[in-house]
Amino acid sequence: MIEVRRLTRRYGPVTAVHDLSFEVHPGEVLGLLGPNGSGKSTTVKVLTGLLPPTSGHVLLDGQDALADVTSYKSILGYVPEEPHLYSYLTGPEYLQLVGRLRGIADAALDDKIERFLTLLGIWGDRYQTLSSYSKGMRQKILIAAAVLHNPRVVVLDEPFSGLDVSAARVLKAFVRSIAAEGKMVVFSSHVLEVVEQVCSRVVILKDGHVVGHDSVERLRAMLQLPSLDAVFASLVQEDDSEARCRSMIAAMNE
């Protein structure tokens, strides 16, 4: 089990995340929701060991995971929000780089890469550099890189960005399947419909604080709202989107 306990992360005077606690059990997909600047990405980066917390802990099976970051990273797969890749490498070369950094032997690695690229429908583009890949193709490379080493914990930050409909359907099923295999999945996204379909529980953040933490069904029932979209709008107290839209059109026409 992964447990985030009383996590706080500050940037100078700004507190990005304040006293955040949640846990992810094996077989579970936890959704991390929140508007821009709510602290989702900071939480994900602390959770993946890329940022040290200002205070609080990330526990793996009761042990401080960040005390031995190398061991922790070895069981972790991460799809970052932005597809930052070395654009002069080809897809297989990038996956070889990641696989070798992960300690996978070359023979096994080449086989895995071929299978992943074939299944993701980009084997035909194996000789192209990543600079020529579409956003969706880059996203597929990131997804393959995240699960190449069969991690116990998978952290996905906006994994559907740029994916076409069929690839998104495959990925949704894939996320549910790896959870069913006993992996722990953290799923950060703005696409509430997908979160509703994929996640067993959600943590909703606003200004670095937790404003909602429960299963989607229970949140809907508690707040007596029809959808996660309505729950989200209610909890983060968004401005009237219609009024904001009218203002934007007025600004555009001036």
Next chain:
Amino acid sequence: MMSLRAIVAGAPRHDRLRAPVSGGVTHPYGASRALFRTFFAQFFASESVASDIQLRQTIIWVLAFLIAPLVVLTIEIFPHFQWLAIRAVRFHDTELLDDTLEWIELLFVSHSMVTIGLITVFVWDALSFDRRDAMMLGPLPVRQPTVAGAKLAALGAFLLLAAGLVTLPSGFLFAMETSDQLGALAFVTHLVAHLSATVGAAAFTFAAIVAFRGVVMIVAGARAASAIGPLMQFLFVVLILSFVILTPAVWKISHATLVNPTVTGWLPSSWFLGLFERIRGSSRAYFVPLATRALIALSIAVIAAIAVSVATFRQQMRLALTPPSKPGSMGVGALIRRLARALAGRDPAARATADFVVVTLGRNRRQQGPVAMTAAIGAAIVLASLAQRVRGLESLMQPRTIVLWVPLVLTYWSVLGLRAAFLVPSELPAAVTFACHGPSDTHAYWSGVRGATIAVLAIPVTFIALVVTGLLVGWPIAAWHAAFVAGMVVTLVELSVLSLDRVPFTRPYAAGDGLLRKRWPLYLFGMFAFAYWPVRIELRLLGGGEPWLVAGAAGAAVVCHLVGRARARRWSVALDEPISDGATLSVLDIGAIVRPVAPAAVSTPSAS
């Protein structure tokens, strides 16, 4: 980088507000101006400097380095020329004075060509349109002639700026010095003639390089055009250093050789010397065809540059819609990659790092630049020493310092260049790959980097040392020398890797990293310590002491290796800057050096 906002902002306000949604064309004047500024700014874009101030300082240093040889030359020849001028006035015999003036002008014209050539190849990627330009400009409502015109205007402005900075100061010095005894009219004539010749020569060189790059791009593709950039830099650095080093020797060449039409008559520098003499009003007939050649060559080069620029723009606009070409097999690079992985050891992370270093060096011009530049310095030093000491091939056929030190000098400067290249970031945000997937607290990165560096340098250098020395001084000496060179190169690589603590290309460039101009005394001393003195010792030990020599070099390599291994766990792949989750630091730009301070003191967080 091309900025949509800049282009739109360049249009007058009424055009922006009334621009039709589709099919409209941005006001050509505003768009041209914005495009011109953007294209012109591309010449000064550099990821190897930490700030605009450092960029300006670097430009001043480079200009000072380029202009200094002529200033020194002008001062040096002043007394001699004055004596000739006084003699000419007194005895009404200007023959010798005219001969000397030709020599001086030839040097100035050659300097102008080489210097502008060097400046031009350093902005190699900005000389032509590229795919990125086409991708960004394609969707904008800007006519293609407007874009092409703005690019050509930017090229012209850059040429004028560079030529002005290089030729104006030296032009005034030249005119003052050469007309001192001849009156005001001579001053004006010499100044106009000199500026016409040197600026013309600069324009010819610039246009020829632009046209050459464009032709390569059209014929062989953008990747090939980009790939030859470092070679061109290497060539022009060698040329400029050779110019500086060999200029004193030029005076020993007879005047008859200078005006020999079968040899120098076909040198572009002679053509522009002819132009100078024609404008100055020289009565020597052999300058007429030379001046004509200068004008014809300049016209052809400029027309070719314009035509090729327009053609490359059209080509890139067309290719922007198609996938880019395959990266290529890297040829010899594939072998070096294998070698690097083998030398990195069994650890997969070390093998990954070695492969990454070799591929990044092989495919990125930004990283190849420093290596090409420093290797050119080494080549120029070797050429200068050979020019000064060698009197025929026979003098090379015996073990001498200037023969045996060649591979070590080239390796030494190449290692300095490699180390500098390691500090130049490549796609910095992608460094998260190492932070995210790579192990920490391991010597894998050190192993990988030293493996890659040895594969890139040690094997080829040892092979070259063996073959070249073998052909010159015989195979037994060559075999020992190659073994000695291998040991020395590995020692140097181990030493250079000791100064690193990060995977190359994954850290932002820090001000002062790898700056040659600040550490050149140290680097020169290093060349003697690494190349000259060891070869002197080698020469003493030849004829029985070779095993001791090789053992010494190997021992030094082993010691450096052990020290490196002990320090290897300090290497880190952690991200440098905290990822601020969208928060930004707002710093008022007051044109002063801003030093990093605690975020609390300067930060203005913006909620994202």
